[in-house]
Amino acid sequence: MKNEFELMDQLFDELLPITRSITGEGVRKTINILKKFIPLEMFSVKTGTKVFDWEIPKEWVIREAWIKDEDGNEIINMKNHNLHVLNYSVPVNKKMSLEELKPFIHTIPHLPDAIPYVTSYYKERWGFCMSYNQFKSLKEGTYHAFIDSELKDGELNYAHAILPGQSSKEILISTYICHPSMANNELSGPIVAAFLYNRMKEYRDRKFTYRFVFVPETIGSIAYLHRFGEHLRKNVYSGFVLTCLGGKNYPLSFKRSRNKKAPINKIVDYLISTGEMELIVRPFTPTHGSDERQYCSPGFNLPVGQFARMVYGQYKGYHNSLDTKEVMTIEKLIDGVNEIEKILKIQEWDGYYINTNPFGEVKLDKHGLYPDINTPLNGNASNNQKIDNRKQLNAILTMLNYSDGEHSLLDIAQLSGIHLDNLMNAIKLLKEKGLLKGPYYEKRSLFE
Amino acid sequence: MKNEFELMDQLFDELLPITRSITGEGVRKTINILKKFIPLEMFSVKTGTKVFDWEIPKEWVIREAWIKDEDGNEIINMKNHNLHVLNYSVPVNKKMSLEELKPFIHTIPHLPDAIPYVTSYYKERWGFCMSYNQFKSLKEGTYHAFIDSELKDGELNYAHAILPGQSSKEILISTYICHPSMANNELSGPIVAAFLYNRMKEYRDRKFTYRFVFVPETIGSIAYLHRFGEHLRKNVYSGFVLTCLGGKNYPLSFKRSRNKKAPINKIVDYLISTGEMELIVRPFTPTHGSDERQYCSPGFNLPVGQFARMVYGQYKGYHNSLDTKEVMTIEKLIDGVNEIEKILKIQEWDGYYINTNPFGEVKLDKHGLYPDINTPLNGNASNNQKIDNRKQLNAILTMLNYSDGEHSLLDIAQLSGIHLDNLMNAIKLLKEKGLLKGPYYEKRSLFE
Amino acid sequence: MKNEFELMDQLFDELLPITRSITGEGVRKTINILKKFIPLEMFSVKTGTKVFDWEIPKEWVIREAWIKDEDGNEIINMKNHNLHVLNYSVPVNKKMSLEELKPFIHTIPHLPDAIPYVTSYYKERWGFCMSYNQFKSLKEGTYHAFIDSELKDGELNYAHAILPGQSSKEILISTYICHPSMANNELSGPIVAAFLYNRMKEYRDRKFTYRFVFVPETIGSIAYLHRFGEHLRKNVYSGFVLTCLGGKNYPLSFKRSRNKKAPINKIVDYLISTGEMELIVRPFTPTHGSDERQYCSPGFNLPVGQFARMVYGQYKGYHNSLDTKEVMTIEKLIDGVNEIEKILKIQEWDGYYINTNPFGEVKLDKHGLYPDINTPLNGNASNNQKIDNRKQLNAILTMLNYSDGEHSLLDIAQLSGIHLDNLMNAIKLLKEKGLLKGPYYEKRSLFE
Known part of the structure; x- marks a missing residue:
């Protein structure tokens, strides 16, 4: 059986030669090939259809x-x-x-x-x-x-795949399929999106619903918004556009969402401020970029950003025949899948938690969460074990104290300096003991 | 016909010898001379009249x-x-x-x-x-x-001139007329105010109503507030006191309004942060200064600051016979008129705009606002033309994206780094095409 | 008659030998000895009583x-x-x-x-x-x-003394009485609390009600909260836990309240930013500390911090027999009483004031608050007198201008840079003249 690298490499080679444009056979062929990896549903919009200020072209x-x-x-x-x-x-x-x-x-x-x-x-x-x-x-x-x-007279095509989760709140992941034979600025996005779909499919207890969208750039996202915009405005909790994800020696780069409170902005800020991931941040701008310009138009203002790596202005292959697989590299697409999966995992855990025993501290030993003797020697534990115990204890006490419906997991990580992995482990333990509820996606009172 | 400098010089010489005080003939003479330049209406308040905690003196x-x-x-x-x-x-x-x-x-x-x-x-x-x-x-x-x-027993006199605009919202410009033969700390304020009146009179489509107020310091502004304070509290949108505007080699200096959200504070912050005007800022204080101490008393808290140049503590002529025309200079009064007019022009354009097509981007070529071919060569345009086109395009895209009723023009200038002149030009184009509404003076929803 | 030092020294020697624990005779003996200095009321809770997630032990x-x-x-x-x-x-x-x-x-x-x-x-x-x-x-x-x-089967004991003030709003001062023969990490807290009681008893016109609480650590404060928590949640305006207040060469150290808006946080910030008191600040954390962990549990979130000096990790005597009077020193306990009294005095004056004549400035000479001639010589006043007069005038003008129900005394001190002592003196003068009302403990409109 082929490994992820080989599958990705093969998919790339199959998609590269197609003569894509914003409409036509190229888009449909591309969608059909991608279906081997992601169960896309294809939609069509007739030539001449009005979509906001635009019209579907021939x-x-x-x-x-x-x-x-x-x-x-x-x-x-x-x-x-x-x-x-x-x-x-x-x-x-x-x-x-x-x-x-x-x-x-x-x-x-x-x-x-x-x-x-x-x-x-x-x-x-x-x-x-x-x-x-x-x-x-x-x-x-x-x-x-x-x-x-x-x-x-014909049609414009786009496609999406919905991966359901426990909540109807959605993570929007959008990419484009309209450039002809170019690597970084065409195929990197749809390939990473397709493989990310397969990663998220494996999550048991997936909290969010994931919406993967493949559209011709600009006119396609405008048409998509024309059909699904109201739904997106109500349901999208977080998300991003994927574009230009290749480029050896380039770190992942995030263009902030126009919506300053977007959860994706907060996750990236956390990863950067703690040094947990090498990431470059670009401000939001409506003057350059990809479909986030449409998703972030003021009438929708969706909380989505954009992930890329080697972008316009950073490589000479932009919009020409020098944009090749060698410049992009399959390895970097795999890196992208890994990095973005990590970000989505944090998104899955983030939110507001509620301590179910908020009056005074919880008596941890009663719940099997604390050593029952207070001594400098602490039984037979090794030094490393003691350090790990203390780390876990700190994470537990911190989660309990700040799980008041007003501090998100990322807030707690940032104010306490405790590593997210330790906090997520504490959440798991505390939820098992019935001492914590959540996550919730809006602030709430402890006393609701 | 005399030029602005000569007219100003002549007005100065005519006003200088008058023995002004807070009441009496000197004030009335001064108002009558100023009427040649600004259509002042004079008011009188009788000796003994109670005005808040004060009483009109003999x-x-x-x-x-x-x-x-x-x-x-x-x-x-x-x-x-x-x-x-x-x-x-x-x-x-x-x-x-x-x-x-x-x-x-x-x-x-x-x-x-x-x-x-x-x-x-x-x-x-x-x-x-x-x-x-x-x-x-x-x-x-x-x-x-x-x-x-x-x-x-007699009266206290003050005067004002109202220059109407499209809106009943007012810009308050106040200065004092109560010191005897001194230049900087007496005549610089009324002369700049009178010439500013004539500049603003020339504005077609003036948005604001301008209120020019000439009062004896302190007791005069208190009496003015006693009569017009309720009206000012409801209608004044922005404003400032003019005092001590002369002084070779001194930049314009702004004393912030007590009201932190005052639009005039934001304009000055913008001009300083972008380096567009050389300006010094002083914090608001109730312990020193001029009539802004009254306008900014807590019961009124009007959004007005104070403009000056060479102030108390900066020149030895303060409150003595060394305060002469030579120290003040007419040139600096003209500089003041120019600088403050520029500030008022920004005030005229600032506010919240609404994109009338907020869903997705506007199709700019359809409205004649975009080149219709996307190529590195872009027809016959020269490089400079291309740069200018791109600048205009950026300004247009930026105004459209942020004209959501929540970002003021100054907010947009500051977050985008785009020069105000380019944004104002974009506003003009977009309003001509019906793509933009505004300015409004309070935040509003796109969907109102 | 013995002086404060001698009384404190004697109290220390009497309390040291007692074998305290979280329950038992040692706690009761300790409370009885403290009664000589502070009129404590003792409470008991029966073994086996449920207190939130805990149970009173044997x-x-x-x-x-x-x-x-x-x-x-x-x-x-x-x-x-x-x-x-x-x-x-x-x-x-x-x-x-x-x-x-x-x-x-x-x-x-x-x-x-x-x-x-x-x-x-x-x-x-x-x-x-x-x-x-x-x-x-x-x-x-x-x-x-x-x-x-x-x-x-027996009981757990704790005690408190309430010192009433004009307002039912309370200052909570809590300390623990459960460690055996240790000096810094046991007796420093109750001794400082008892002497502080006697300082505050002397305040005429005491604004707040002071609640002094003496409990066995953790289980005692949880039991106290179980009985008085609802009352505390409604009435506690500010407060702190006292622990480990000894230690030669150690400055006073404040652990911030979890509640970011806690008035005690603001006072400490003021003292540090102005350099008025040498103080170290520690962030709030639920992972280490004393009873503030209970008072600041999310269900109560009381606005209390913790004062200490030489704490856990800073001295080798922590939790062993090296924690002696020589390491603690009585002198440092007296320093602590002085420093915390100063903080409580600021707390007594802080709050929101209202200018009763908010329209224009008050005519200060009319109220005997201003020199009635404006001259560089100003009568016979010496230079120092003139400087003092100006300082007082600045403080008066500043208090009047910002006493709008939206700026607290500390806000005014911080924005004006005027020393708190001068502002407190201005408040006294202005209240005597009927020109100022307050303090109030919540923002309010001038026009209420």
Whole structure:
């Protein structure tokens, strides 16, 4: 049986060649392949449907795209790299001089080997992309520009999978599936999301319901919000967008939620302030980013942030053909699954607890939680055992004292300096003894 | 036609010689001269009227004041400088020895050339002021002290001018008119206020109503509050007292409003934190200062601060004859008008805005607010144009995202780091497109 | 007549030899001796009574305890030091080999001269304590272990004294009386509490009611809360536990109240931030400490902290026979009485005041609170007098301006930087003139 790395590697290779765009066959193929790992339900929205200030565009069909020189030699062909065709290009079939052709060819002069990724979703255009080196080598002459494409009434597709938990409160995890053959800025997100689904599926007593969402970027999340936004506004407790999670030597990076009280912000703050995880934090901004711009639009203001690693501005492969598996690395996607699972585990335990015996201290020995003799020697315990006992005792006393419905687990960890693992262990013991109730997700009075 | 500097200079020269006090002809003359620049309405309150814990004092009439030696030589005469007579002096006509006279003569030994400014409003006294050098040179002998003055039942006067705006919310601008021939600590305030009136008069679509108040210090503002205090408490949104606005090489200085949430405090904080204006901040204190002590008394607690430049303790001319035009300078009064107008302009734009399409992002290209192709080359735009486009785009996206009725313009400027000018430009564009409403002056829900 | 030092010294010597435990004759004897200084009312709770999660244990009677060697030589005898018997020991009368006896002897190997203090309240055990040096010198042979003790149905005792004030709001001062012959960690608390009672008794116009509580640690405060907890929750405004108040060269140390808004926290913060008292602050923690752990259990959350000086971990005498009068010193107990009295005096004055003339400034000269001439010379006053006058004027203006029911005296001291003594003097003057009302213990509107 294949291990996680091999499965991920194989999934990557299967998804890479697909010519995705915001609509069309590429999105549907991608969803179908992902179904092997996550039970996605696919939805469709018809071309022309109004979604808030937007309208679902026509569906793009792309069959062929190439340029030939006057001798019939292929200069470029999207069969070799699907970035060669301007994404959403209208058809063309025209012979023209180099001068006439040039305005339709996009390059990146400062990255002369890279084929750029160019889109024109909302204005009808045709065009090609090639490396600047190739562009410079084009000779005078007549060229044949050919694109066999279609913009037709069709549909936009997105998909989700819901993993139920004890509570109807939801964790929203969203990623996008609309870029063609790029690694970091396309496949890292859906692959990490799919594997995270499988991790969370294994949690017994899962407290939250997990909503995994796969959409074309921007228009897809807007369409998703148009259909599910009211539900999300009522039920989403925490969440994040996944994007650009690859990049050797890059730590995980969190873009804060616009909603300052978002639980995901608090978890990341905790992990950073205690040094428990290497994490970079970016402020929320509506000017750059991914679908969190939609989820955090003021009408929804969902408590979601965004996780990424190597982002726009940090690597030269951004939006061009240098965005490859080698730059992304499968290892970093596995790191991402591990790190985000850890964060979700903390989310599962965080919340407000209630001490069921809040008047005076609990008599711990009666409940089997305390040594019954108070002496400097303390029986036969080794020094390490005594230190561990004291740590556990501190965690128990601390949880009992602050479980007043007003301090969350993270508050308690932060004010006491006690490691979250010790507190979570104390919670487990105290809940077994009936001495603690919770977690609750809003402050509450001890006396309710 | 005279320019602003010449007009100001001329107004100064006309106002300087008047023998002002808290009551009397000097105040009325001053108001009448100021009417050439600002349409002041004058009010009077009768001697003996109770105003809160105070009572309107008698009106002071001063006709003549001098000391002569036994040979009839004039030692001092208020015709030469009106500081020579103790302000509010009762009459005297008495020949007396130097020893007898000395307790009635006020000097400043550590500033031997300065004639001090001494008042005795609430206890009947007579007295003279002279330079310490002159005082020391007085020879033994008999002197004739003569003051032809009167304290009679009369009135206290103050004046205001109201410049209406779209809203009944008011900006209170108050200054005083009760000191005799001094420059910085008397004329700088009323002159800046009068010229500011003329600047604000030019604003089309002025949002606020501006209330310009000219009062004798302390007793005048108390009398003003006695008459208009209830109205001010309901309507004043922001404001400040103007005092001591001259002083070469001194930056503008703001004394914070007692009311911590006062909008004027927030504007000054913004200007300082961004370095947009050189400004010094002083904390609010009730122990020193001008009429803000009355406006900020706890029963009113108006959201007003105080602007000044060279204040008490910073120049040796304070309350004596060294407080001259040369020390104040007309240039600095013009600087003050410019700086305070800038602050009022920010006040005009600040407030809470509402995005009328808060669900998902607005489709900017549809509204003519976005380039319609996403490419590294972006048509023929020059680099500078692209940077400007991006700046405008950032400002637009930022205003739309945070215009949720909970973030004020200054909040948005501060959290985004985007220059206020760019945000104000974005507001203009977005309001033209119907995409933004506001400003409102209280937080409000997006869904109202 | 004896002075405070001599009285304290004598009380210490009388209390030291008593064999206290959490129940029994020792507690009652201690209370009776303290009655000479503070009119304590004693309470009893029967063995077996449920108090929250706890139960009142049996009463311990201890008559004799010794070990003899086979020649009848006394090895140890509790007559020589009552730490030699394990506190709460059950009876024993047994001859046994050294090997058999050893597990019942407690020592501190790293403090070879110290007899440890060991207790076993909630599990029936017998045992002895001795110095490690003595323990090492024991020879092989047969020993006779003898303890004549009894655990019988009886009672637990505690006591309190209530010193009434104008308000029913209470200051809770609690200390413990359950350790045998130790100085710092037993007698420092009750002695300081008793002498503090006598200081506060002298306050005319005492605003608060003072509740002095003397309990066996932990079980005693839990029993006290079981009986008086509801009353305390409603009436306690401020307070603290007193423990370990001795220790040459140690500053007073405050353990913050769990309740962040506790007035006692604010006073200590004020004293530290202004440098007015040398004080160390410890955070609140439920894992170590004294009865504040019970008072601050989440069901009560009383606004009480804890004062101490040389605490657990700071001196080698903690819980052993090295905890002596020489290490504690009577001088430090007197320092403690002085320091805590100062804190209570501030507590007496703190609160919210109301300016009865809040509209504009008060006309101070009218009320005899202001010089009636405004001159740089100001009559015949010396420079120091002038500085003092200005200080008083500042304090008066500041109290009047901020006495709006929203700023407490400590808030005003902190925001103005004016010394508390000056503000308290201004309050006295202003209350005499009818210009100020208060203190109130909750924020209130000026217009109530």
